[in-house]
Structure formats: structure tokens, C-alpha cells
Amino acid sequence: MTNTPDNKRISNDPEAIKEALEALLKYQNSSMSMRRVLREMRTESTSEQYALHEPLALGVIRYLNTIDFLLARSLGSIRPQDLTPCDRNLLRLAIYDVRWLGSAGVVEYTKGLNSSLCEALDKAINLDFDATIKPLPKVNQESLRYSHPTFIIETLLEHLGERDTYQLLSANNRSRVYYLRPNKHREGYEESIKKVQELGVRLIPDSSVKDLFRISGDVNAVVSSDLFQNGDILIHDKASILTVKALHASQAEIIWDACAAPGMKTHLLTEVMNNTGRIVASDVYTDRVRSAKKRSEFLGMRNVCWVQADASMMKVKGARRVLIDAPCSSTGMIQGHPSFKWRLNKEVLMSIMSVQHKILDGVLRSYRDEPGTEIVYATCSILPHEGESQIDSVMSTHNIELIDTEIRGDPGYDGFQCSEMVRRLFPHKHETSGFFIARMRIVQ
Secondary structure (H helix, E strand, C coil): CCCCCCCCCCCCCHHHHHHHHHHHHHHHCCCCCHHHHHHHHHCCCCHHHHHHHHHHHHHHHHCHHHHHHHHHHHCCCCCHHHCCHHHHHHHHHHHHHHHCCCCCCCHHHHCCCCHHHHHHHHHHHHCCHHHHHCCCCHHHHHHHHHCCCHHHHHHHHHHHCHHHHHHHHHHHCCCCCCEEEECCCCCCCHHHHHHHHHCCCEEEECCCCCCCEEEECCCHHHHCCHHHHCCCEEECCHHHHHHHHHHCCCCCCEEEECCCCCCHHHHHHHHHCCCCCEEEEEECCHHHHHHHHHHHHHCCCCCEEEEECCHHHCCCCCCCEEEEECCCCCHHHCCCCHHHHHCCCHHHHHHHHHHHHHHHHHHHHHCCCCCCCEEEEEECCCCHHHCHHHHHHHHCCCCEEECCCCCCCEECCCCCCCCCCCEEECHHHHCCCCEEEEEEEECC
């Protein structure tokens, strides 16, 4: 709970506190992620205002269970759920500001609190954290120390071991690494990188992916630029890019992008194929297809046909390569979307796994009489339930062989049939989102 380079000193700014409180209240009353709440609020704020309240609101969500634990231990007979939403979230902001950002005071917070809540805030700020959690079971201690659900910690400890688990949990509590690539469908795209650098943004060329650059510094300067707004440059996670590379697409092919919206991987495929051949991009949700189609036209994608369809009940004739970026828990994106970890439970995970298996099984059945068809299955998840378990399951029921993804990364978790042939990427090792990638081929 110390101030780090990732934690900007934005504390005690009245406007930042007000905006962050509004974001927390909107998040609490909706099913949206905090990132989406902030994205919608961005249109109502200046870039300077957004840069102040965004890290405050995200910080509270990142450490939510730990903050609420401190609050509950300090309220005495009052239960946190009995507080008004405004008081509860104001206390959360104040605790985060002091214990994580190192603010020297809470004057701007106490203005809106009664005396008993001010006393509780003082206790929460000064509570001996290590002594308070010491009587708890080990996994509960680590859940509070690293601000992750016990289910995720137990799963990672089983499959990653202690060292990597705690490094990954720590990485999840830091800012994510952002990558930028030019839109090669735009004339003179080579100059767009120079123009970004002229904005004062430092770009570091990636060592393994051509024309990919790591953004060093504040990503907001990029997002607020005309270059980004006009689609001349795109922010795209490296793991997502490597998933597309694992498909080994070439020009003039027919490719099916089975769970395509919002279309970032689809766009990269059109670049790889130089807008030749044909990409059928499908998604089950009409509104997502509609917005993705509009976006693809804006970005200059000319070889894409968008279709609203259930991938488990569909087939694209003539397609020899299929990309399945399956719906998932998004636990690989906790760095940038901390709210994802708090809205996942075993019931939700089982439901997601069912959808994943239905899609993968459906695609394999559709192409079972077309040997040579290659399929890449990927999820932005760090859980084996959505990766290795799914691949082992279809290997037992379909005539497929796993083939090399040709991606630098870690092998799959130990103990699965597919472990050596699949790839995993992690924030703490590869500076990407957490991803699982498998490449397979239909055999006779």
C-alpha cells in the first residue's frame, strides 16, 4: 500500500474526487465495467479532468476487496452495506488516496462525512494491516494482500506455483503496457509514427513484431490525438496481434473470423492479406456486428463481410482457416480492467465454459470432413478452464492434431494432454495481456 510510479499523485483535487465518486456510483448501479463507465464519462470531461479522476476510480476498483476489508474493520457496529452509496464510495476513495497514493490528508473527503464516519475513516487509515489479517487462512490473507478473489489465487497456485502466481498478481495491480501500430490501409501510414512522436510521445519498437511500438508514458496523449480519432493509428495488445499471427493467413484466402467484434483482429487480418481474398467476420450480437461493420469501413477494410450468426451453428464454405477468439472471463485483462475480477464467480465461469465448448465443438463438427482446415482457438484468460481443459476435451472427441503456433511464450499449464503444443502469454513475463492460444488442424 505504498506510492509507486504507477500511482499518480492526484489526491485532494476536489474535481477529481467528485468525478471519481460519480464513476463509482455509476459502476455500482450498472453491469458495465469501470473502464466502460469511464469511457462514457470521457465524452463529458476534458482530457485534463479525465487524467485526474480515471486513476482514482480505477484504483478503488483494483483494490476493492482490501479497501472494503479495512472499512468493515473500522466501522464498528455499522455494516458497510448499511451506508449510503455516496458515503461508502467516498470512504473508499479516501482510504485508497491515503493508504495507496500516500496523500497527507483527507480534508476534501471529510467535508461530506459525519463525525462517526470521520472516526471510522481515521481508524481505516491507521489500521495495522498485517496484524489484522494474520489470524485469517493463508489464501484469505493473500486475497487481501494482492486484492484478488480467492478462487483465482487458488487456481493460479495450483498451476503456476507460488513465485509466478505472486508475480502475476503483482503485475495485475500495475498499469498495463500499451502497444500502438499504424493503420496500413491509410496512404502514407509510415509517417503516422513520426507524427505521434512529434506529440511528445515516446515509442519503443517491439523486438519481435514488425511495425508495433510500445507506448512509453501517458497513453491519454495518444488517445486524445487526431491521429487516433481519425483511425491513422490503433492501440492493439501484443497478445492479440500474436493470436492473428498464429493463424498464418496469406493473401487471396477465405478466412472465417468466428467471434470477430469489435474487429481489431479482423483489421489486422485484412492488413496481412493486403485487403485481398475474403474474410467472413461473424458475431452473435446484432449491435456489435453493426458497430464493427461501421468501424471496419472507417478503417479501410475492403475484404470483410460481416454476418450476425451463432458461430456454433454456422459454416463458411471454402474457408481453410478459422479464428475463434472465444468469449471468455477476460481474466487476462485484469491490469486494464480490474472490475473483471470482482464480477467472476464459479457459476459465471461454468456458463462461459459452456459457450466456449459449444462454439469450438460446433466449428470442428462443421469442418470434420475437410481435412487440412486449420483453427486457432484463443481466450484472453489466465484460467485453465478456458484453455487447456477445452482443448483436451475436443481432442478426445474430434480428429484433430495440434500444430506449432510459432509464438514465443510459455507452454500450457502442466498436467494436460495439450500442454506442450499450446502457448500462454502473461503480463509479468511477456508484457502483454494474459492469453491462451492453440492452433489445430482437422485430420482425416
